[in-house]
């Protein structure tokens with residue numbers, strides 16, 4: 118039976134880079150995106166370029182019932198040896214200006230979907246000779262900051278959850294890993310944000326294709342994840358923690374102070 122890798126949030130950004138990188142390695146893919154994101158075009162591109170098997174599902178993963186029905190279909194139909202929990206959203210604004218719907222969506226997608234997808238697929242993953250789970254956290258996981266709503270806290274969840282799972286499954290055939298990249302110019306909003314962050318944004322930004330390739334290299338060797346942010350990490354390491362939170366919050370605040 119053919120084995121597949123699932124990539125959530127595959128239509129653009131880092132998820133798209135993962136999907137193309139997997140295709141280039143001859144790995145069959147299941148691409149997941151929100152409806153209306155033209156995921157069928159990427160699916161066709163992968164099949165025609167790499168001659169792999171690829172299918173796509175249009176699912177809003179911020180909805181618990183959708184996650185349950187999607188994973189039931191997957192478990193009934195496909196053997197999964199790699200799950201990449203990539204889909205994730207954030208927002209930069211004053212907490213009181215954010216709609217409750219946005220706050221809930223970030224928690225549902227970044228926290229609920231990661232945990233529930235993993236729980237629903239764990240038997241499928243365990244049934245393969247060797248399987249992998251790669252969760253996409255963020256540098257924000259280690260750095261609480263204002264004006265980012267629940268995003269940094271949600272990424273701290275992803276980091277913590279993965280490390281716990283990694284310990285629990287250490288002597289099994291399922292290898293868990295988490296990556297914590299810094300800013301990537303994946304879409305207009307993030308690119309604009311990087312520009313507004315000035316010199317720090319410019320010298321620390323990462324390319325999604327590099328992140329995808331280096332992450333998969335380390336993952337398949339069952340090695341510690343690639344260190345993507347040596348400059349950012351150094352800056353954050355040397356800053357005393359009592360300065361770090363106001364410093365980072367000031368940088369983020371510049372995003373909506375600048376026209």
Ligand SMILES: NC(=O)c1ccc[n+]([C@@H]2O[C@H](COP(=O)([O-])OP(=O)(O)OC[C@H]3O[C@@H](n4cnc5c(N)ncnc54)[C@H](OP(=O)(O)O)[C@@H]3O)[C@@H](O)[C@H]2O)c1
Pocket residue numbers: 125126127128129130131132149150151152154176177178179202203204205206226253254255256297298299300301302303304307
């Ligand atoms: N860009 C950065 O600077 C950065 C830095 C560190 C970590 N990350 C993390 O890397 C991951 C990918 O980020 P990105 O910047 O490439 O993405 P993005 O361009 O910001 O788009 C958000 C991603 O989440 C997916 N998504 C959004 N709502 C969804 C929903 N309700 N159901 C299913 N999928 C949904 C989107 O997929 P579809 O459009 O295909 O539905 C898209 O792949 C995220 O987890 C993000 O937190 C990003």
